[in-house]
Amino acid sequence: MSVTRVAVTAERSYDVLIGHDLAGELPGLIGAGTRRVLVVHQGALAGPAERIRAALTGAGYEVHLSEVPDGEDAKTATVAARCWEQLGLAGFTRDDVVIGLGGGAATDLAGFVAATWLRGVRVIQVPTTLLGMVDAAVGGKTGINTAEGKNLVGSFHSPIGVLCDLDALETLPAADLAAGLAEVVKCGFIDDPRILELVEADPDAARDPSAPVVRELVERAVATKARVVSADLREADLREILNYGHTFAHAIEHHEHFRWRHGEAVSVGLVFAAELARLAGHLEGGIVDRHRRILTSLGLPTSYPTGSWDDLLTAMRRDKKTRGATLRFVILDGLASPTRLEGPSEDLLLAAYVAVSAEPALLVPQPEVSARPAPSTDEPPELL
């Protein structure tokens, strides 16, 4: 089947490949001058990691594997230091390459390790979750968390290539696929309303990895991300739109000690941002309702339990878009018309919080949130 190539131009130019059976692309991307490769992967991807090791060893490379903890547990200074130690012991030089294989947590960590080793070695991202394909592996934002919050340490370090093998989605738990759709829907609201129409036409198909619409959704979301990061890699201005919904989302993730999936928190964060825009007089109620309708149709949460406001507000103040004491939010003036709301009053923020709050017993629907399972025990994906 055909491969779609989406070009990104940042501190270097690279392609995001979307298709099937993309393993054959790896040696060409790595190149002949490289001796060593480190594959940073999650436990669920142990099989594909071994297959990459076998293929690249056969092609003459010295391949090391680094299995990292699942989810946000990988995005720590301790795990990054473990990877640096492995690189040091194996003698990785600036000609050598890191591969990030797995969901966004693995590719964020792998990118950060590559960005910091010897002040920067090349990284190839091989995302295996929907969220990784449409967002985390593209665009060069890398990072880890600290006790104070999400992604507080990191750097911009673009990959030299991104391989989105759609076969990987076949083994992804349904809740993780849905979480990725939250970022796809985000792209629909900030840039490409056709995404919203596709989801509305058949939400069940959007949640079925074998449905053709999933490929179109991936291609459209990657196109949005590629366009934005090509124009503004370092988030001087335009790139902030990719952070739509994330100020509140990151506060939820921190408050929940990272037991919520990122995409689930983004889903609530999108509704919070939409309510904030409505309350500030920027957005009509119909578009706010559309946020709730679409996200709910995908099985994503749109409300959050009451009673945590002080903690959430403290966490939101640490958002990277904050300037001095001024909180800044990406909001919409209309469909595909993002703007910024600077320094909203605490009363306005509280009103938006109330609009997305619900007593725990009334939460509708809260599918599997805060019940993040242990790594999948399904057969590992047959990709690669």
Ligand SMILES: NC(=O)c1ccc[n+]([C@@H]2O[C@H](COP(=O)([O-])OP(=O)(O)OC[C@H]3O[C@@H](n4cnc5c(N)ncnc54)[C@H](O)[C@@H]3O)[C@@H](O)[C@H]2O)c1
């Ligand atoms: N750098 C960026 O621009 C950016 C963008 C969006 C999100 N992120 C980050 O991405 C992370 C979330 O990524 P995520 O949603 O992919 O979560 P994740 O990396 O935690 O992966 C979700 C789960 O899926 C498993 N998994 C991965 N691929 C699988 C497969 N093919 N089959 C079966 N199981 C598989 C993982 O082991 C994990 O349990 C967050 O840390 C978020 O901050 C970064």
Ligand SMILES: O=C(O)C(=O)C[C@@H](O)[C@H](O)[C@H](O)COP(=O)(O)O
């Ligand atoms: O690529 C970006 O820019 C984004 O903001 C994409 C977000 O979906 C992603 O979650 C990102 O990691 C958030 O970055 P942060 O700078 O708010 O930590």
Ligand SMILES: [Zn+2]
């Ligand atoms: Zn995100």
